[in-house]
Amino acid sequence: MYSLVNVAVVVRDLSRHQHGVALTNDLLHVLALDDAALAELDALPPPQDAGVLRRVLLDSVSVESPALQLMATARAASETAGFAAWSESLGLLEAAPMGGWTELHRWVNDELLEAAWDRVGDVAVVRRPGALAVVDDGLLTTYTEAGPDHPLARRWRAWTGAHDVAPISHDAVARVVDMVATAPPEALAAAGDALNRARAQGWSWPLAMHDACWAIQLTGRTSAAAVGQLHGLRALLSSGGRTPRPDVVAAVVAAIHATVAAGLLASDTVASMCRPLLGQLG
Secondary structure, eight states: OOOSTTHHHHHHHHTTSTTHHHHHHHHHHHHTOOHHHHHHHHTSOOOTTHHHHHHHHHHTSOOSOHHHHHHHHHHHHHHHHTHHHHHHHHHHHHHSOSOOHHHHHHHIIIIITGGGEEEETTEEEESOHHHHHHHHHHHHHHHTTOOTTSTTTHHHHHHHHHSOOOOOOOHHHHHHHHHHHHOOHHHHHHHHHHHHHHHHTTOOHHHHHHHHHHHHHHTTOHHHHHHHHHHHHHHHHHHHSSOOOHHHHHHHHHHHHHHHHTTTSOHHHHHHHHHHHHHHHO
16 A cells, blocks of 8 residues: 555545654664664664553554444444445545554664665565664654653664654756745645645546556656655645645645656657646745
């Protein structure tokens, strides 16, 4: 469910998480880790009773997707309420995260921290287990709001406090992110409204994003796109003061992906993806 190719799903879910800003910062730090950084993290000693502390935090995390939980509830209610149970759940489903800690953990370990593994075919052997543990512990304490002073958090917090996040490598994406960061809430809301009007007129956000995602994948730009999307999300979450509407998030995601894929897609596709956001932000 979570992948670099489909980073829009990650952004969608983080925008709905109560600790979305902190998790976004953590992921940008993860994307900045190179092999030398992983070697340094790998050498850090673990806290005492680390295994016990992890189990306590993991026991507090739901392993089932909130969206799947809602669908199960709606299905059960539909046995007595009929179709009305589904229609009443649509708004909640639109806002419910599709993945959770399990998906985030798997994505970070298997894809973002690929350099921590040696792989031959289907066989994978971790070569930086200590580094994986430091990152896992840091993300888990952020995800569960255990706090920066939690014993499992201290190594990762010390690292992130002393190092920069992954920078945006694409100047045009940086300009879009700056526009989002400085946009007033009413302009962002107008971008969401513009996206909904485009959909009502027949434009398909999923199809446009599908084309952009594959163009980015085939040209090796997935990491750059992920960094841009996370910077855009951080700007959006920091600018509005509240959880952004799903259509506003979709407008930002579309504009950033189209900007990364510019030159790879038809010009009218790029324009249609950028128009809801950039048409409102100038």
